[in-house]
Amino acid sequence: MNWLLVILGGAIGAPLRYLTDRAVQQRHDTVFPWGTFTVNVVGCLVLGLVTGAAVAGAASSHLQLLLGTGLCGALTTYSTFSYETLRLTEDGAKFYAAVNVVASVVAGLGAVFVGIAVAEALWA
Template sequence: MIVALVFVGAAVGAALRYVTARLVRRTFPFPWATFAVNVVGSFVLGCVAGASPELRALVGAGLCGGLTTYSTFSFETLRLTELGRHGQAFANVAAGLTAGLAAAALGYALSR
């Protein structure tokens, strides 16, 4: 049962990430779509950290796992560096990590 919940959540999360990337990419040259899904996913994961195992599987591992993307974050940062946009690469890392941790902490605090 838990595996099915992860599967369903991941399908929804991956679809949301794809839609976000399609919508945001048309407007901004900076990797805002990846930044946004990672921060939102961190917040949601913080919110469900103390929930039931079933909800953590569906929303935490599934939805947040499908929505967020560390590999794309890493690739986009590397790509910015290759393009000589070192300031943007640094900002992507600093803002992504800071905002992600803050969002997870906020979600956790609000769910208590």
């Protein structure tokens, strides 16, 4: 049963990542990977909300598997982030590569903390 929840979450998260990445990237005429940045930060926010809800007792282990493992696991992408950062470096856009690394880590951690804080405010 648990693996079905992960599969269902992944089946939603993977196309959501692709469609969000395409929609965001089409709106920006820059080499910076805004689409990947967006899905990773949103995924961190969702994971923070789910984690905070779980700690408060408001999210079951099934919901954690569906949203945390399945959806967020497929929505976020460390491999694409790494590849795009490497590509920026190889293409001579080292400043953008550095910004991508720093901004992704800071925004991702910030989003997790915001998600947890919102969950605590709602369910504590």
